[in-house]
Amino acid sequence: MDIPKEILLTMYERMVRIRKFEEKASELFAKGVLPGFIHTYVGEEATAVGVCVALRDDDLVTSTHRGHGHVISKGGDPRYMMAELYGKETGYCKGKGGSMHIADPDKGMLGANGIVGGGLPIATGAGLSIKLRNSNQVVACFFGDGASNQGTFHESINMSSLWKLPVIYVCENNQYGEFTPQKRHQAITDISQRATAYGIPGITVDGMDVVAVYEATKEAVKRAREGNGPTLIEAKCYRFHGHFVGDPQLYRDQAEVQKWMERDPIPSFEKQLLESNVVTEEDLRKIQEEVQHEIDEAVKFAEGSPYPSDKEALEDIYTDLVEEGRVR
């Protein structure tokens, strides 16, 4: 698979953007500036970016409680994201959703979701919609290893395989379902094996390698657009930080964390880009500086934005259909 230089650079830029956004958000949360909870995507950048860069702009994505990486990978704007984390009116959800509910329909981002496994039926429904509308889009559905034990996983993939829906189920196997290691919550190591039960392809890829994820997704997208149905991609990756910012992580050994951090997807990709003469070190430094500037600007934008008025508290909560009395 030949990957054009602009795609490779987009991959790198988005991975760096996720990392810098998350580092800044963690810092602000630790200072008590941001309300609520924050679950960072640090360490898993290659998975979201590898998947989303293989999609078209009009393709759809469903996300998880750890959704910042998915929004950025699909082209989301860090300013509106940061404003949402601050609870400001200029945020993606006008400050009412916070970290775990960021959505951007214009970018095909159907929303993060605080419910483990909650995105699976949404993606499946979106897949059905695409099929009925014959719009030739696809949906990428992100979920974790913990969610693969939920009924929504099995029910969604069963329906999706039966109806040959254009959904790519992306299991981010980051080795932990919240605080529980995979070994303690399921008797298998490769979640991709579960595809066999539903008669669809299931593959395991190195989720720390953006090119590996991209190649696998490209093929799954091709299959979906050709009407051949869903694919289950398991990306083995690792959450460098705890389940949430501030998690003391007493359930895992720091030596294990260190071992995975040696495989940090960003320096690994930098090395690959440099070795294949795609970029120079100067090019990479420039991208990092530009992204850092963007993130700093995003913080300024969020801090300078107003909080929503208390009069808006009950607005935009339900669909217009409810307000019009057409749906109860």
Add this chain to the structure above:
Amino acid sequence: MVRVCSLSLDDREVACFFNGKVIRISKMKNTVGIIANPQSGRDIRRLVAHASVFDNMEKVNIVERLLFTLGQLGVRKVIAMPDGFGIVEAALYHLGRTTVDVELVKMPVLDNWEDTYRAASIMDVECDVIVVIGGDGTNRIVAKAVGDTPIIPISTGTNNVFPYMIEATIASEAAASIARGVVGKEEASRKSKKIELFENGVFRDIALIDVAVTAYSFVGARAVWEPKQILELVVSRGSPSNIGLSSIAGILNEIDDEDAGLYIEFGKGRKMRAPISPGMLSEIEIKDFRVFPLGEMVHIKNSQALLAVDGEREVTLHGEISARVVRNGPSVVDCKKALSLAAHRGFFEVD
């Protein structure tokens, strides 16, 4: 009736009798190694090429049949590789109890190729024969670690050339006949060929079946399934009945176990189709090819290339790249031969 029995002279020495006469005295450990790779059978070929999924529970079943049969045939001990899935532990759990002692190699489980390498290195010293459950990639790692200890490679997928499809019961009968000293290692196994890779004359790596020089820039999803990405190919063997890159060689000029290899250059020329992945007959174009004898250094035309070894993108070499085929790969047991000898010597007789 023809009778055979084995008598332990000391810890390691075993005498085999045939009609009352000693026919063999060998220093055997009566120990079989088992390496079951939990990672094999998951790659992108399941998506791009309709390859089958060989799940770990099937590997557990294979190990159950191995352990049960080895115990029945009097093997004293099995040394097994531990793994993240717990294939051998699951087999033991299902069996309840076994008549053979099962010991897991004491080593950290890293869930990568290093587990296979470390376990194979230990088994090479501790075992008479090693049963390997995996694909070409698993066997390639085992080949790096073992010396003369023979292996029985059981295939766990649809894209393999080195390991063979064999029922685990039959494989364990062959393993037991060797571990018990009834059949000599040298009688029923043969050194396989392997390909050695050099970078500027310095040895770098090995492959068992094929080395493809590719146009890929990144290791990515590892597998090679796009013919346009293959620039040159060196094989130690190839048959039209193979699956994978070596099938191309087999169609051009079949090379089996003879003392030779084949080099292919891709480009404008002869057009043909070959099953380079399961379910995929890909169109390819051959510029040139030639058979070369064992030991001859073949110079690769492309310098600085990402090489796929036994079908997986893995090694990037720079400068002058060369390869040669040597007969210094792992000793592979011919199970059919081992079992014929064992049967002839009364190994399966019951008192």
